[in-house]
Amino acid sequence: MKVNGFSFSAVKAGVRYPDRLDIGLIYCDHSCVTAGVLTTSQVQAAPVVIDEERLKNGQTQAILVNSGCANACTGIKGMEIAQATSRLMSNALNISDDLVLLSSTGVIGEQLNLQAFETNCDALADGLAPDKFEQVARAIMTTDTVMKTAKTTLTIDGRDVEIVGMAKGAGMIMPNMATMLSFVLTDADIHVDALQELLTEGVERTFNRITVDGDTSTNDMVLVMASGAAKNLTIEKSRLSDFQAFKEGLTVVLKDLALQIVRDGEGATKTITVKVSGAKSDEDAEKIARTIANSSLVKTAFFGEDANWGRILAAMGRSGVLFSPDLVDVYFDDVCIAKNGLAVGASAEEAATGVLKEKEFTLSVDLKNGTCSQEMYTCDFSLDYVRINADYRS
Amino acid sequence: MKVNGFSFSAVKAGVRYPDRLDIGLIYCDHSCVTAGVLTTSQVQAAPVVIDEERLKNGQTQAILVNSGCANACTGIKGMEIAQATSRLMSNALNISDDLVLLSSTGVIGEQLNLQAFETNCDALADGLAPDKFEQVARAIMTTDTVMKTAKTTLTIDGRDVEIVGMAKGAGMIMPNMATMLSFVLTDADIHVDALQELLTEGVERTFNRITVDGDTSTNDMVLVMASGAAKNLTIEKSRLSDFQAFKEGLTVVLKDLALQIVRDGEGATKTITVKVSGAKSDEDAEKIARTIANSSLVKTAFFGEDANWGRILAAMGRSGVLFSPDLVDVYFDDVCIAKNGLAVGASAEEAATGVLKEKEFTLSVDLKNGTCSQEMYTCDFSLDYVRINADYRS
Numbered sequence: 020m021k022v023n024g025f026s027f028s029a030v031k032a033g034v035r036y037p038d039r040l041d042i043g044l045i046y047c048d049h050s051c052v053t054a055g056v057l058t059t060s061q062v063q064a065a066p067v068v069i070d071e072e073r074l075k076n077g078q079t080q081a082i083l084v085n086s087g088c089a090n091a092c093t094g095i096k097g098m099e100i101a102q103a104t105s106r107l108m109s110n111a112l113n114i115s116d117d118l119v120l121l122s123s124t125g126v127i128g129e130q131l132n133l134q135a136f137e138t139n140c141d142a143l144a145d146g147l148a149p150d151k152f153e154q155v156a157r158a159i160m161t162t163d164t165v166m167k168t169a170k171t172t173l174t175i176d177g178r179d180v181e182i183v184g185m186a187k188g189a190g191m192i193m194p195n196m197a198t199m200l201s202f203v204l205t206d207a208d209i210h211v212d213a214l215q216e217l218l219t220e221g222v223e224r225t226f227n228r229i230t231v232d233g234d235t236s237t238n239d240m241v242l243v244m245a246s247g248a249a250k251n252l253t254i255e256k257s258r259l260s261d262f263q264a265f266k267e268g269l270t271v272v273l274k275d276l277a278l279q280i281v282r283d284g285e286g287a288t289k290t291i292t293v294k295v296s297g298a299k300s301d302e303d304a305e306k307i308a309r310t311i312a313n314s315s316l317v318k319t320a321f322f323g324e325d326a327n328w329g330r331i332l333a334a335m336g337r338s339g340v341l342f343s344p345d346l347v348d349v350y351f352d353d354v355c356i357a358k359n360g361l362a363v364g365a366s367a368e369e370a371a372t373g374v375l376k377e378k379e380f381t382l383s384v385d386l387k388n389g390t391c392s393q394e395m396y397t398c399d400f401s402l403d404y405v406r407i408n409a410d411y412r413s
Numbered sequence: 414m415k416v417n418g419f420s421f422s423a424v425k426a427g428v429r430y431p432d433r434l435d436i437g438l439i440y441c442d443h444s445c446v447t448a449g450v451l452t453t454s455q456v457q458a459a460p461v462v463i464d465e466e467r468l469k470n471g472q473t474q475a476i477l478v479n480s481g482c483a484n485a486c487t488g489i490k491g492m493e494i495a496q497a498t499s500r501l502m503s504n505a506l507n508i509s510d511d512l513v514l515l516s517s518t519g520v521i522g523e524q525l526n527l528q529a530f531e532t533n534c535d536a537l538a539d540g541l542a543p544d545k546f547e548q549v550a551r552a553i554m555t556t557d558t559v560m561k562t563a564k565t566t567l568t569i570d571g572r573d574v575e576i577v578g579m580a581k582g583a584g585m586i587m588p589n590m591a592t593m594l595s596f597v598l599t600d601a602d603i604h605v606d607a608l609q610e611l612l613t614e615g616v617e618r619t620f621n622r623i624t625v626d627g628d629t630s631t632n633d634m635v636l637v638m639a640s641g642a643a644k645n646l647t648i649e650k651s652r653l654s655d656f657q658a659f660k661e662g663l664t665v666v667l668k669d670l671a672l673q674i675v676r677d678g679e680g681a682t683k684t685i686t687v688k689v690s691g692a693k694s695d696e697d698a699e700k701i702a703r704t705i706a707n708s709s710l711v712k713t714a715f716f717g718e719d720a721n722w723g724r725i726l727a728a729m730g731r732s733g734v735l736f737s738p739d740l741v742d743v744y745f746d747d748v749c750i751a752k753n754g755l756a757v758g759a760s761a762e763e764a765a766t767g768v769l770k771e772k773e774f775t776l777s778v779d780l781k782n783g784t785c786s787q788e789m790y791t792c793d794f795s796l797d798y799v800r801i802n803a804d805y806r807s
Binding site: 058059060061062063089091092093094096126127128129237315316319320322323325327328329330332333335336337338340341342344345357359360361362400401402404405406408409 | 452453454455456457483485486487488490520521522523631709710713714716717719721722723724726727729730731732734735736738739751753754755756794795796798799800802803
């Protein structure tokens, strides 16, 4: 995967584990338009604090990312180490320090191994090449079992525009170890305000709609850099058709990456779209979808391939949303298992159990109380989720 | 266990499974003062709907309870069956129908087996005896592995007053299969307003502070009946010392029962008190304690005996409460593992790991941001939790 204007590099630096790619560098050949969405957690990792400040300029040139250590809950020392890594990298690249964004994922509460950066920042700069996108995508993996990348091509202003993205994350997803990271790159020419607005909106409908375990990380971030190399007329909100076209393309890439994270959820054996329709408001629909998608009892029933719609109604009941249980229809794919709040019967249950044996299916709930609908994307809750998270770190 | 004024009965009625006690009856020798706290779920089981109405009178005489079926998500037919069970029981007892409270626990979305009641209500009435408290406590068990009872004795107005209680519940606790039920009986003479106020307050600090899996049931209820047989001067709020004495006694019984539910949490191997202090408000303290106590990542780390305080800080960060991570101290029992938001070091981690090997311990978090503190009671999240809930029903 390539995209005009960007080059990539990754090294085996031994941040925590030997012999694996664990520091990556994404670099634009010039200072470029950048937008970001950072964790909403009150506990923010050092790189998040630094990026929040640097993103205010809307212009950056490089992303330096490591796995193995989150640099979260590391205090002043952690902040000093983060700043030192930034200086090492900006020196090696010969660019201004505030053009470097930082990103870390891994164990919380341990100090980042600065020596790994002292030894490797020059090699990272020297190794930059346009065709090493996948190396960086590998370097950011932690409990991920597969690399996650996505790509789309659009036409804007008569020009081909590409959007490519990478992501990592498998636990602590309502984005464990610590993190959901995603980096999206485009050669589009786009105004920074438009890019930030489309990213914020897009993340709300994609990354913010996935849940593995209801936990949010100290390090979550989605960053987008736009090189402008496609030489289209700058995308701005006032030119709506281009704005809309880019929005659709960006959403395709963000949703693709978000769904890859759910599919690779720690211990997950199934991916489930939870669709709530017939709600009075989008907010109500989302609240109910989120409560179902996060329920341990619903998710263990999915693992057990048990079409236990009673647990779904029970989760809905504690969502805080007012609705009438006597109107609710529940579907697994096309199979209606509950109609007007009541069991449809044994043959429907058998058919629904068949749906639950699939690796991907949709659970639809119709409240018949309005016209709004929203979706969440979740996975089942398996024995391996507990094994992975009881053993992690040790 | 006995308490003046009350008698008990239980039968093997085959509600769902053969050869186990599954319908119980609690009976007062006269119509007596009764208070209740019912599920806050929008999806309320038929018996909850009926009890809500009947509790308005503040006077009842009997509790008819079954396991094996929740009679939730059963529509009009479920309501008719519930009413029919009430009529069968009130006829057999020769009391007014609205003096019978109903309670059910078990699978959601299936109709209750009315024939089990038609065949057994007379036998229930005939079998009433003061010494069958434990039989009813057994009849309400579902995935519970142990019977849960508690007792305390007070002196009020120079009279011995007893408070006894039973509870069931192991999953769907933040009260799975469907339910936390508790029935508390006292021979105190107490005004209904005082009893309801003390119950509501007591439940808030006990049953509402336990969590196994963050799920709330359609059938949760705590009922208290007061026979007055102790012949003390009626307890009222205006006579504060008696009111306070009864409050303490009631809280002892409620907390004892609540903690028994956590200890018997589905798959639980450990019981953890989560104490948050140094908060600006009780509400902040409770929110943080609740978020930690419900975090799948924190609970799997407890199961793994991993003193992973980073996950604790991460959970706090998404609680919605503003606090300064740089001030936070984290203790496992007396071992401080993080001081001012930073790891204390390897020997503290070793000592903390020792604490986590215990079956019961306290996790304390000090925000150093105020004077308020609150507690939650939780259990670890084990492989067996997933096994139990993936297999249940099938």
